[in-house]
Amino acid sequence: MRPLGLNYNDPMSILEIECPVCGETLELTDDDRSELQVGDAIVCESCNAEMEVTRNGGDDFDLELLGILTTCPNCGEEFDVTEEMLEQGNTVSCPHCQARIELEFEDSPGPGNASA
Numbered sequence: 001m002r003p004l005g006l007n008y009n010d011p012m013s014i015l016e017i018e019c020p021v022c023g024e025t026l027e028l029t030d031d032d033r034s035e036l037q038v039g040d041a042i043v044c045e046s047c048n049a050e051m052e053v054t055r056n057g058g059d060d061f062d063l064e065l066l067g068i069l070t071t072c073p074n075c076g077e078e079f080d081v082t083e084e085m086l087e088q089g090n091t092v093s094c095p096h097c098q099a100r101i102e103l104e105f106e107d108s109p110g111p112g113n114a115s116a
């Protein structure tokens, strides 16, 4: 798993995380981080990407993209759209009702799907 882009450039100890899906900067304060444990998930407010905390200790903080939390417009159930599903196009199947759902993103996914 490639690490996500993290920047430790804020004197107020706010950790800036760039969302790997939409590029939005997510800010985590010390308080936010102290409440997070490895295995917890963070959701991007902009695109609903869900990221799991894989390391959280001191300056050592890392996340792994789980998927994009999506609500099915057909049955109303939530499910994660994974990177793997995105590689197959912008249309996914709801795991609950099998409806075909078209995903909408403002930005096209960036490079980094290095599946050679």
Ligand SMILES: [Zn+2]
Pocket: 019, 020, 021, 022, 023, 024, 044, 045, 046, 047, 048, 049
């Ligand atoms: Zn995002």
Ligand SMILES: [Zn+2]
Pocket: 072, 073, 074, 075, 076, 077, 094, 095, 096, 097, 098, 099
């Ligand atoms: Zn559904």
